[in-house]
Amino acid sequence: MKRLIGFFxxxxxxxxxxxxDFYRDRARIISFIIMPLFMMIMVGFVxxxxxxxxxxxxxxxNLDNGTVSRQVVDALTNLKVQDSTKKVxxxxxxxxxTAIKELIQKQDLSGAIVIPAxxxxxxLKNHTQQKITIVTDQSNPQISSILTTxxxxxxxxxxxxxxxxxxxxxxGTHLSNSTVTALVTPMVVxxxxxxxxKPNYFQFVxxxxxxxxxxxxxxxxxxxxxxxxxxxxxxDGILVAPVSRVSIIMGKTGAQxxxxxxxxxxxxxxxxxxxxxxxxGNFLIMLVVVILGIFSFVGLGILVSAAVEEQETAMTxxxxxxxPMLFLSGAFFPVQQMPGFMQAISKCIPLTYExxxxxxxxxxxxxxTEVLRPVLILLGFGVVTLAISVPAFKRVxxx
Amino acid sequence: MDEQQFDIEVESLSxxxxxxxxxxxxxxxxxxxxxxxxxGPNGAGKSTTIRMLCTLARPTSGxxxxxxxxxxxEPEEVRRSIGLVAEKLILYDRLTAMENLxxxxxxxxxxxxxxxxxxxxxxxxxxxWEWRDKLGxxxxxxxxxxxxxxxxxLTEPSVMFLDEPTLGLDPQTTRAIRQFIKEMAxxxxxxxxxxxxxxxxEALCDRxxxxxxxxxxxxxxxxxxxxxxxxxxxxxxxxxxxxMTDGTTAACSELNCVKxxxxxxxxxxxxxxxxxxxxxxxxxxxxxxxxxxxRANTLEPSLEDVFLHLTGxxxxxxxxxxxxxxxxxxxxxxxxxx
Numbered sequence: 001m002k003r004l005i006g007f008f009x010x011x012x013x014x015x016x017x018x019x020x021d022f023y024r025d026r027a028r029i030i031s032f033i034i035m036p037l038f039m040m041i042m043v044g045f046v047x048x049x050x051x052x053x054x055x056x057x058x059x060x061x062n063l064d065n066g067t068v069s070r071q072v073v074d075a076l077t078n079l080k081v082q083d084s085t086k087k088v089x090x091x092x093x094x095x096x097x098t099a100i101k102e103l104i105q106k107q108d109l110s111g112a113i114v115i116p117a118x119x120x121x122x123x124l125k126n127h128t129q130q131k132i133t134i135v136t137d138q139s140n141p142q143i144s145s146i147l148t149t150x151x152x153x154x155x156x157x158x159x160x161x162x163x164x165x166x167x168x169x170x171x172g173t174h175l176s177n178s179t180v181t182a183l184v185t186p187m188v189v190x191x192x193x194x195x196x197x198k199p200n201y202f203q204f205v206x207x208x209x210x211x212x213x214x215x216x217x218x219x220x221x222x223x224x225x226x227x228x229x230x231x232x233x234x235x236d237g238i239l240v241a242p243v244s245r246v247s248i249i250m251g252k253t254g255a256q257x258x259x260x261x262x263x264x265x266x267x268x269x270x271x272x273x274x275x276x277x278x279x280x281g282n283f284l285i286m287l288v289v290v291i292l293g294i295f296s297f298v299g300l301g302i303l304v305s306a307a308v309e310e311q312e313t314a315m316t317x318x319x320x321x322x323x324p325m326l327f328l329s330g331a332f333f334p335v336q337q338m339p340g341f342m343q344a345i346s347k348c349i350p351l352t353y354e355x356x357x358x359x360x361x362x363x364x365x366x367x368x369t370e371v372l373r374p375v376l377i378l379l380g381f382g383v384v385t386l387a388i389s390v391p392a393f394k395r396v397x398x399x
Numbered sequence: 400m401d402e403q404q405f406d407i408e409v410e411s412l413s414x415x416x417x418x419x420x421x422x423x424x425x426x427x428x429x430x431x432x433x434x435x436x437x438x439g440p441n442g443a444g445k446s447t448t449i450r451m452l453c454t455l456a457r458p459t460s461g462x463x464x465x466x467x468x469x470x471x472x473e474p475e476e477v478r479r480s481i482g483l484v485a486e487k488l489i490l491y492d493r494l495t496a497m498e499n500l501x502x503x504x505x506x507x508x509x510x511x512x513x514x515x516x517x518x519x520x521x522x523x524x525x526x527x528w529e530w531r532d533k534l535g536x537x538x539x540x541x542x543x544x545x546x547x548x549x550x551x552x553l554t555e556p557s558v559m560f561l562d563e564p565t566l567g568l569d570p571q572t573t574r575a576i577r578q579f580i581k582e583m584a585x586x587x588x589x590x591x592x593x594x595x596x597x598x599x600x601e602a603l604c605d606r607x608x609x610x611x612x613x614x615x616x617x618x619x620x621x622x623x624x625x626x627x628x629x630x631x632x633x634x635x636x637x638x639x640x641x642x643m644t645d646g647t648t649a650a651c652s653e654l655n656c657v658k659x660x661x662x663x664x665x666x667x668x669x670x671x672x673x674x675x676x677x678x679x680x681x682x683x684x685x686x687x688x689x690x691x692x693x694r695a696n697t698l699e700p701s702l703e704d705v706f707l708h709l710t711g712x713x714x715x716x717x718x719x720x721x722x723x724x725x726x727x728x729x730x731x732x733x734x735x736x737x
Contacts (some may be wrong), residue, residue, distance in 0.1 A: 013505045017494070024493040024534075233487025235552070240453050241506040242478040261685065398455055 014251025036267040051172045054086045059094040059112035060090040066120020203227045206271040207358035208331030217260035219301045223314035226305035280365030293354030296378040299385025306393040350381040406431045406589035412461035421447045423613035436604030437593040441582035444613040445593035482556035492536030496546045541572035560588045597703045611710040628700045636670040639694040644722045647688040659708040
């Protein structure tokens with residue numbers, strides 16, 4: 001018992017010293033705050049989404065001079081971004097098809113719409129189906145696909161309105177408006193989430209960023225701090241003290257965990273205030289998941305830091321290890337989108353389970369029982385890697 | 400002699416790094432309260448030996464006991480009785496002098512009261528008390544080393560290891576620290592010191608072991624070591640020679656009466672010789688080979704002469720010293736010294 005208390009007291013001393021050392025380094029404190037801010041803003045703003053689409057330059061080649069085509073152009077010009085006064089498109093009239101090609105090549109346009117000659121007449125007098133062409137910019141597949149979907153929806157909607165009017169005036173003057181609507185579009189689809197609110201990329205990505213930032217902080221911090229102490233020689237001072245090697249590594253891990261959790265908290269606060277991310281689950285369960293996440297990969301950090309003598313090498317190795325983990329864990333992109341073999345690799349990374357559990361808690365409001373499986377997997381990862389890395393650390397630290 | 404009188408007992412201790420034998424089956428004993436010096440060129444194995452005795456490195460073979468405890472099977476007990484001033488400073492830049500002592504005191508399981516009183520005592524004796532609340536990073540090298548020594552002494556070790564304790568310090572601090580090391584030994588602490596400075600070894604050590612390429616090549620008191628070179632009628636000649644070539648030095652070192660030739664600077668020779676007529680023989684040989692002796696002094700052999708005699712004059716490359724073999728480029732240089 002006394003040994004155990006001594007063990008924890010030794011770790012505590014190392015943790016305290018490391019935190020004090022960290023807190024007095026202004027440069028590290030600044031990057032400590034900037035890093036999560038930067039990360040959240042980057043993933044938040046850089047990734048394209050339909051709601052982020054605005055002021056897209058779109059050309060219109062209107063070969064028709066009737067009323068309907070003019071209505072179409074007006075509608076497109078005035079199309080607003082959801083819940084905002086910003087316009088989705090800047091509509092520019094274009095003279096001919098060659099001009100469209102040139103302007104897209106010059107990247108002055110992100111796409112164009114061609115309304116054929118006789119569009120109004122065909123619709124109103126001859127009752128023939130008319131075709132609107134959307135010209136896309138293949139150099140920008142994301143914008144193209146979003147634009148195509150959006151324009152498709154717009155034209156579909158307009159078409160329905162027109163047919164409602166047409167049906168009513170030709171065959172069903174006695175029918176009520178709702179009956180006509182039901183005739184034109186017999187089925188509508190409404191998607192309803194488990195929790196209120198629309199699915200939102202930030203909501204999806206915030207748990208990933210929290211997991212990522214804590215992982216980076218702990219892995220980099222641990223390897224960096226041990227390698228730095230080796231390089232400077234202060235590690236020898238700790239090693240000649242009668243303390244267990246395990247308590248040294250525990251103390252170091254403790255300090256880095258505190259740092260990692262604080263960075264995770266910064267991300268969470270930013271996500272909630274700046275990007276309106278809503279946490280549906282319990283904060284305490286989140287904390288448990290994040291701590292278990294750290295527990296699951298810390299063994300790897302210990303192994304690297306024991307073996308490496310220099311800070312720079314430690315950082316390079318850590319980058320090489322953590323970077324693929326970030327992309328494979330589903331922190332930014334859903335794992336389901338990946339090809340089969342990548343999914344298989346993804347299943348071997350503890351971060352995958354941390355991100356998954358965190359997302360369940362944050363987005364779906366899951367409780368402890370629902371995340372039990374990933375939590376147990378994290379625990380298993382931690383036990384196995386620590387069982388390998390702690391004895392290895394003990395051996396390697398004294399050459 | 401009674402076993403208990405030795406604070407350090409080393410028995411054919413070796414440390415190999417791959418092919419390189421950094422420390423090669425060395426054996427020695429250090430009685431309590433002695434200042435024991437390791438003198439050797441860079442990369443000779445001094446630091447590696449100290450690291451093994453401090454439990455920071457595992458020996459490849461052999462055994463050693465420090466303060467009565469085996470370094471391999473009882474490392475915790477060894478750590479409890481030693482203090483270490485390593486080659487690199489053990490001092491955190493972002494902790495104050497006192498905070499440094501606190502941290503190391505606490506991980507050595509000292510009581511808070513003891514850290515306070517002893518910390519004050521040592522900092523005062525080392526002249527660092529007024530700087531106790533300043534960050535380590537703001538100190539000069541000499542100040543850092545003084546806090547570093549206070550840190551090592553805080554636990555009241557019975558054996559103190561000092562690896563190049565005065566390296567890079569100004570003369571005043573060096574003097575103060577040497578004085579302090581003497582006081583430590585007088586207080587009953589066994590001191591193991593490494594240095595490549597002759598003056599330090601001469602001034603401090605009760606016994607000196609000259610170590611080279613991982614082997615102890617000589618181990619004795621300062622006075623006895625000097626006798627290796629001179630015998631009883633040996634002499635050291637300090638000569639200024641003009642027109643010296645490789646041939647002149649070679650011819651000189653081939654003389655039977657000459658034990659060692661060193662060239663401390665261009666145009667200057669330091670020749671150790673014994674026997675009657677040795678001085679005349681040396682000067683004649685030099686002149687007959689085209690050299691002109693401008694000045695000649697006879698000296699008592701110094702520790703440096705002994706050291707150079709035993710280890711050679713070639714400069715050791717600290718980084719690659721481990722890799723060089725006996726057939727390396729230094730071998731030819733070494734032939735000039737016998």
